[in-house]
Amino acid sequence: MGFFRTLAGLTAMFGVALAQPAAAQLSPVTGFGSNPGNLRMWSYVPVALPANAPLVVMMHGCGQTPQDVDVESGWIQMADTYKFALVFPQTTFSELSGISFPCFRSYEAAHNRRGVGEVLSIKQMTDWMLAHYPLDAKRVFATGFSSGAIETGVMMASYPEVFAAGAIMSGHPYGCAVGYTQYVLCNVLGKSKTPQQWGDLVRSAYPGYHGPYPRVSIWHGTLDLVIRTSSAGELVKQWTNANGIDQTADEVSLVNGYTRSVYANAAGQPRVEHYKLTGAGHAIQVNTTGPYLPKCGSIGGVATQPSLICSVFYAAKWFGIAP
Numbered sequence: 001m002g003f004f005r006t007l008a009g010l011t012a013m014f015g016v017a018l019a020q021p022a023a024a025q026l027s028p029v030t031g032f033g034s035n036p037g038n039l040r041m042w043s044y045v046p047v048a049l050p051a052n053a054p055l056v057v058m059m060h061g062c063g064q065t066p067q068d069v070d071v072e073s074g075w076i077q078m079a080d081t082y083k084f085a086l087v088f089p090q091t092t093f094s095e096l097s098g099i100s101f102p103c104f105r106s107y108e109a110a111h112n113r114r115g116v117g118e119v120l121s122i123k124q125m126t127d128w129m130l131a132h133y134p135l136d137a138k139r140v141f142a143t144g145f146s147s148g149a150i151e152t153g154v155m156m157a158s159y160p161e162v163f164a165a166g167a168i169m170s171g172h173p174y175g176c177a178v179g180y181t182q183y184v185l186c187n188v189l190g191k192s193k194t195p196q197q198w199g200d201l202v203r204s205a206y207p208g209y210h211g212p213y214p215r216v217s218i219w220h221g222t223l224d225l226v227i228r229t230s231s232a233g234e235l236v237k238q239w240t241n242a243n244g245i246d247q248t249a250d251e252v253s254l255v256n257g258y259t260r261s262v263y264a265n266a267a268g269q270p271r272v273e274h275y276k277l278t279g280a281g282h283a284i285q286v287n288t289t290g291p292y293l294p295k296c297g298s299i300g301g302v303a304t305q306p307s308l309i310c311s312v313f314y315a316a317k318w319f320g321i322a323p
Contacts, residue, residue, distance in 0.1 A: 026066060026088060033124025037105075037117045040090040041125045042066045045133060046080045054084040054139035054321045055129055057122065057155070057163075059148030061170075062103040064302055066090050069145060072304045073284045074296030074312040082322050087129050089122045095180045104151040106174075107183040113205045114158040118151075123159055141319045142214075143167040143312075145284050145303055146227065150174075153235070156214045157205035157242075165215040167315035170224055170282055172231040173238045175201030190228035198234060199241030213242040217273050217318040219311055221280030236263070236274050243271040256292045256309040273318060277307070285311040 026042040056079070060069050066088030070076050079086050091102045104111075104118055111117030130137050142163045144152040149171025156166045157174045175198070176191050177183035185191075193201075202213070216239040220232035240247050240263050249261040250268075255275070263272040277285060283305030286297025296310035316322035 026070060029125070029128065032128035033121065035121045035124065037091070037111060037119070037121035038093070039118055039121040039125075040092065041128070042088040042090060043129060044070065044076060044079060044086040044088070046083055046085070048083070049085060049133065050083055051134040052136040052139075053134060054141065054319065055087065055126065055133075055135045056084060056316075056319070056321075057087050057089065057126060057140070057142045059089055059104060059122075059142070059144030059151045061144075061146030061148050061303060063101045064145075068301060069148075069284070069303045072286070072298050072301040073145070074286055074298075074310060075143075077296055078312055078316050078322065082316060084321050085129060085133055085135055087125050089118075089125055091118065103147040103183075104154075106147070106150045106154045107177040107179055109178070112154050112158070112174075119154060119158045122151075122155060123162065126162060139164055139319075139321070141165050141167075141321075143169065143315055144171070145169045146171065146282065150176075153202075153238075154205070156216065157202040160206065160209060160213045161211055163214045165217070165319050167217040167219065167318060168235060169219040169284055169311060169315075170221065170227050171235070172227055173198050173201070173234045174205065176231075176234075186231075187227045190230040190234065192230070192234060193237070195237040195241035195247055198238035202238060202242045213239070215243075215271050215318070217275070217315055219275045219277060219285070219315075221277040221282060221285075221305075223279060224282045226282035232274060232276070236261075236272060239272045245271055255314065256287075256290075258309055275309075275311070275314070277309075280307060281305055285309050 029041040094102045142152045142155045149168045152166045153174040172186045176186040218235045250264040251262040259276040261274045262270045285307035286304045287310040290308045294313050
């Protein structure tokens with residue numbers, strides 16, 4: 001019993017509830033809109049969802065499905081613990097003839113800006129969730145891994161008034177690629193632009209918009225061999241510029257051994273953060289056996305890697321929906 005008392009004390013200290021991962025009971029949703037991007041929609045709503053609950057839109061990586069990332073990543077566990085809803089867009093489009101390797105089309109003008117294609121389909125999914133569940137329209141968040149990470153940037157650029165914040169896990173900047181060949185090159189070789197150039201690309205997704213842009217959390221492994229590590233620095237340039245702040249970190253600290261840099265506005269409010277995941281590859285970082293709380297996610301699948309940090313918990317903390 002002493003062990004369990006100690007564990008309960010640590011749980012209380014760190015504000016982490018020890019909810020067990022739920023069985024992946026995603027619900028397919030049809031008829032959510034005109035769906036010009038021809039996407040599939042899956043939702044997850046925990047038991048006893050309170051009124052004015054948050055909504056998180058989670059987007060999968062290339063060659064993956066929502067079922068690959070729902071429990072593996074820990075997002076289902078977070079939703080059950082902290083009581084928020086999830087929506088998982090799924091693309092089935094593949095550029096590779098004869099091979100099923102679907103990626104979100106973040107590189108096509110017909111799918112990567114406000115009011116068109118896959119972007120509009122995901123916005124329609126968000127609207128459907130807000131219309132059918134007691135959710136808070138001011139607490140809608142976007143996140144994704146790899147192709148889904150890039151799509152997260154697309155959604156925040158295209159609908160900045162919809163998403164309060166986002167978490168980009170192993171992605172490259174919005175507007176890095178025009179066409180699939182450039183998309184591959186942006187991933188493998190990266191691309192460097194000035195903060196102003198990157199910020200202008202974000203602003204081009206919704207011309208005439210003059211409101212605030214979402215707060216952005218950026219995650220990238222130093223051993224990522226799929227999307228070049230330098231993309232993280234370019235993302236910092238892009239989203240600090242979009243948020244109207246400079247590229248000098250206002251706070252640098254260690255979180256579970258990883259460097260976290262925070263970029264704040266003149267009022268001291270964090271607008272962009274960057275986790276430099278030393279030694280990590282191209283995967284969502286999950287903590288299943290490490291020394292730190294909280295534990296989350298699972299390994300052995302296609303999207304995750306064992307780590308000292310539960311990345312989805314800290315993303316949820318950035319969103320303001322985890323303690």
